[in-house]
Amino acid sequence: MSSANFVPDDSEAERLFREYARARDEQVREQLIAMHQNLVRFLAGKFANRGEPLEDLVQVGAIGLVNAVDRYDAERGNKFSTYATPTIVGEIRRYFRDKAWSLKVPRRLQELNQAANKAVDALAVKLGRSPTVAEIAKAIGATEEETLEAIELGNAYDTVSLDSRMSLESDSAPMTLAEFVGGEDEALKSLQQYGDLSAAIEALEEREKAIIQLRFFKDLSQAEVAKNLNISQMHVSRLQHRALASLKKLLLEQK
Amino acid sequence: MSNENDRLNSQTDREVSSEDAAATVTLTIPCTPEYVGTARLTILGVASRMGFSYDQVEDIRLAVGEACANAIERAKILKVENPLITIRSLVEPSKLTVEVEDHTDNPSGEGIDQDKPAAEIESMNSQELGALLMEILVDEVSVEPASGGGTRVRLVKFANES
Numbered sequence: 008m009s010s011a012n013f014v015p016d017d018s019e020a021e022r023l024f025r026e027y028a029r030a031r032d033e034q035v036r037e038q039l040i041a042m043h044q045n046l047v048r049f050l051a052g053k054f055a056n057r058g059e060p061l062e063d064l065v066q067v068g069a070i071g072l073v074n075a076v077d078r079y080d081a082e083r084g085n086k087f088s089t090y091a092t093p094t095i096v097g098e099i100r101r102y103f104r105d106k107a108w109s110l111k112v113p114r115r116l117q118e119l120n121q122a123a124n125k126a127v128d129a130l131a132v133k134l135g136r137s138p139t140v141a142e143i144a145k146a147i148g149a150t151e152e153e154t155l156e157a158i159e160l161g162n163a164y165d166t167v168s169l170d171s172r173m174s175l176e177s178d179s180a181p182m183t184l185a186e187f188v189g190g191e192d193e194a195l196k197s198l199q200q201y202g203d204l205s206a207a208i209e210a211l212e213e214r215e216k217a218i219i220q221l222r223f224f225k226d227l228s229q230a231e232v233a234k235n236l237n238i239s240q241m242h243v244s245r246l247q248h249r250a251l252a253s254l255k256k257l258l259l260e261q262k
Numbered sequence: 263m264s265n266e267n268d269r270l271n272s273q274t275d276r277e278v279s280s281e282d283a284a285a286t287v288t289l290t291i292p293c294t295p296e297y298v299g300t301a302r303l304t305i306l307g308v309a310s311r312m313g314f315s316y317d318q319v320e321d322i323r324l325a326v327g328e329a330c331a332n333a334i335e336r337a338k339i340l341k342v343e344n345p346l347i348t349i350r351s352l353v354e355p356s357k358l359t360v361e362v363e364d365h366t367d368n369p370s371g372e373g374i375d376q377d378k379p380a381a382e383i384e385s386m387n388s389q390e391l392g393a394l395l396m397e398i399l400v401d402e403v404s405v406e407p408a409s410g411g412g413t414r415v416r417l418v419k420f421a422n423e424s
Contacts, residue, residue, distance in 0.1 A: 053328075053395065057320055088387070092394045103317050152299040156306060 018199065024081040039076050040069075046088055047072050050095050056153065057103060058115045062097055071098035119157035122147040207257040215250035218243060285353045293337045293345035293364055298330045299348050305360065308351045314360055321399040322419050326360055328392035329415040333364035336413065340368040356421055357377055357401075358371055363414040 020042065027035045051064035075091035126146040130138035136145075144154040208219055214236065221232045229247070233240040291297035291305050299419055302323045309319045337345035345366045352359040396403045402418035 049391070050395075053324055054320075057317075088391065089394060092391060093398055096395065096398050100317070152303060155303055159303075235298070255412075 020087055021081060023088065024079060028081060029032045030258050031228065036076060040073055043072055043087070043091065044069070047095055050092065051099060051128070054099050054103070056150075059103070059106070064102070067098045073093035074098075107184070116157050117151065119147065120151055123149075123157050124153055185250040195230075203258060204254070207254050210257055211250055211253060215246055219250050219254070222247060264383050287352075287353070288348065290346055290348045291394065293330075293334055293342070293347045293400050295331075295334060297347075298327055298334075301330055301347070302327055303350065304349065308353060309358055309419075312353060313360075314419070314422065318419065322358065322360065322417070325396045325399040325403075326362060326415050329360075329362035329417065332389045332392045332415070333362065333363075333366065333413065336364060337366040340366055349355055358419045358421070360417045360419075362407045362417070364412045365408070365410065392417040 014052040020039070023039050023042075027039060047065055051061060051068045054064055055061045062169055072091060075087070075094040078094075079085075079087055079090050081087075088119065123143055126143050127138060130142055130146060134142075140151050140154055144151045147154065149157070201237040208216060211219065217236060218232055221227045221235060222229070227235070228242050229243045233243045236243070287304065289301060291300055294341050305323050306319060309322050314322070321418070326349065330349075333345075342345050342365075342392050345364060348361075348363045348365070350361040350363070392403075393403070396415070396417060400417045400419045402416075404416045406414050406416075408414040
């Protein structure tokens with residue numbers, strides 16, 4: 008698009024904005040939105056190489072435009088395009104954020120990378136020589152810049168077999184990737200033990216079980232528990248102590 | 263000759279003394295659209311090493327591309343012969359600074375704010391939008407006259423808390 012027409016004639020826009028400010032006429036609003044479509048297209052085009060269809064970006068950008076038309080105050084002396092650009096770009100960037108595209112882009116790069124690798128082999132056979140970047144780009148339907156990016160970065164996102172060989176030093180015995188993969192997280196195991204806990208509580212004698220339940224599940228104080236079970240608070244304290252000790256023992260035995 | 267030596271020395275001094283753990287990547291390209299892609303690729307290489315997310319890297323690249331596009335516009339308007347752009351990326355743990363400096367000899371030294379004939383107003387529109395985009399995409403933007411004529415745009419993007 009030439010740069011000539013993405014910002015419409017200021018004086019005409021100004022006149023319409025003044026009219027819209029006065030009468031809030033729906034038709035004037037439509038007209039203002041329509042005449043700034045090219046600004047949205049221009050800005051959306053800047054983000055077009057990020058793996059989302061341009062038309063989608065134009066649509067979310069248009070939401071920003073509509074908001075900007077509704078909120079713009081010509082009296083403040085800002086040009087509308089200056090006012091609307093952050094709003095439009097904001098919508099487009101939020102769209103990328105919401106789409107979790109940081110996951111999607113590596114995937115796209117990886118696909119491009121695989122396509123490029125295939126194209127390199129196929130073209131080498133066909134041409135009898137190593138293909139140029141321009142030839143690869145043409146074969147996979149990407150720009151040269153995208154092709155270079157994909158070749159450079161796509162490798163980093165390649166899925167790798169656990170049995171693939173890694174060697175840190177060329178003369179050391181080859182190791183496989185699996186040997187570098189970390190072990191189980193101890194903290195995660197403790198999660199399982201919470202499951203075991205209920206079994207352990209079941210194994211307690213009746214009164215201990217009652218105390219544990221009232222103290223820790225119903226959040227009663229020792230005094231309240233004492234009242235409830237009609238025993239002294241001292242006794243509750245002792246029983247609670249014993250119950251916790253046997254729970255600990257039971258859990259350790261299960262391990 | 264001695265003048266040039268002075269300049270080289272002072273440049274080295276600045277880079278060594280002010281930034282201990284910093285790395286600088288400098289690229290000079292012809293001030294023409296064909297080479298903006300080369301600049302964008304370089305920034306991709308530099309920024310993706312710094313723990314920026316993909317959209318952040320793309321934002322920086324877009325901002326640098328806009329700075330280059332503005333330099334190209336200016337060179338065209340000022341009819342500079344064989345103009346060059348220098349893109350200097352300063353990598354620090356806390357931030358990435360990219361300076362886009364055009365050597366479009368600008369007699370007024372006033373950056374992009376100069377008298378504009380009517381025919382250039384549309385190009386001013388795209389330059390203004392480019393400048394606006396830069397403001398949106400990176401954390402800090404400053405524009406100043408470059409030494410020896412031209413304009414220097416400095417773009418700063420702060421690293422994510424790790």
